[in-house]
Amino acid sequence: MYEIMKGYQKDDKLRNSFNALALETFHLNFEDWYQNGFWRENYIPYSIVIDGKVVANVSVNLTDMMYDGEIKKFIQLGTVMTAKEFRNQGLIRQIMREIEADYKDKVDGMYLFANDSVLDFYPKFGFKESREYQYGKSLLCSRISV
Numbered sequence: 001m002y003e004i005m006k007g008y009q010k011d012d013k014l015r016n017s018f019n020a021l022a023l024e025t026f027h028l029n030f031e032d033w034y035q036n037g038f039w040r041e042n043y044i045p046y047s048i049v050i051d052g053k054v055v056a057n058v059s060v061n062l063t064d065m066m067y068d069g070e071i072k073k074f075i076q077l078g079t080v081m082t083a084k085e086f087r088n089q090g091l092i093r094q095i096m097r098e099i100e101a102d103y104k105d106k107v108d109g110m111y112l113f114a115n116d117s118v119l120d121f122y123p124k125f126g127f128k129e130s131r132e133y134q135y136g137k138s139l140l141c142s143r144i145s146v
Contacts, residue, residue: 002055002091004098007044009034017054018045025081045079046095048086056082056091060099067108075103075110093124 008014015034022028033039042063048056059079064071077099082091103110113132 002048002050004095005045005047005049005054006098006102007041008047009039009043009045013052014047014049014054017049017052018047018057021054021057021081021083022079024083026079046099048091048095050086055086056095058092058095058099060103062107072108073106075099075107077110077112080112 005014008018015031019029019031022030030039042061044060044062045054046058046060047054057079058077061076061078063074063076065074066072080092099110111130
């Protein structure tokens with residue numbers, strides 16, 4: 001039996017388990033981010049926990065954006081991961097249903113960034129592929145000697 005845990009970053013045991021799964025999946029560890037005060041209330045892990053261990057996760061990042069001259073509320077989904085031994089069991093689908101239920105009628109939309117290896121995965125949840133644009137600008141700095 002499992003339970004869905006949300007926003008548990010202050011719980012050392014669950015946060016460490018989340019970090020272990022993120023390290024195994026993405027070679028990332030969020031502990032320094034947490035310890036330095038950057039893991040705030042707008043980054044909410046939704047995790048399936050079995051026997052005290054995080055085995056699947058989708059994180060919600062609450063963001064406000066200017067769109068057509070108005071501030072809109074969006075959710076960026078990220079840190080989507082499942083422990084190898086629990087894959088293909090519908091755990092991410094359960095988490096996605098929970099997120100949708102929690103934010104229905106509370107946000108203007110949700111989005112995520114996906115790499116090429118999962119482009120067939122997200123349409124199962126109603127996501128549509130969109131073009132991503134990236135802009136950059138070089139800034140030249142010159143040193144002034146005094």
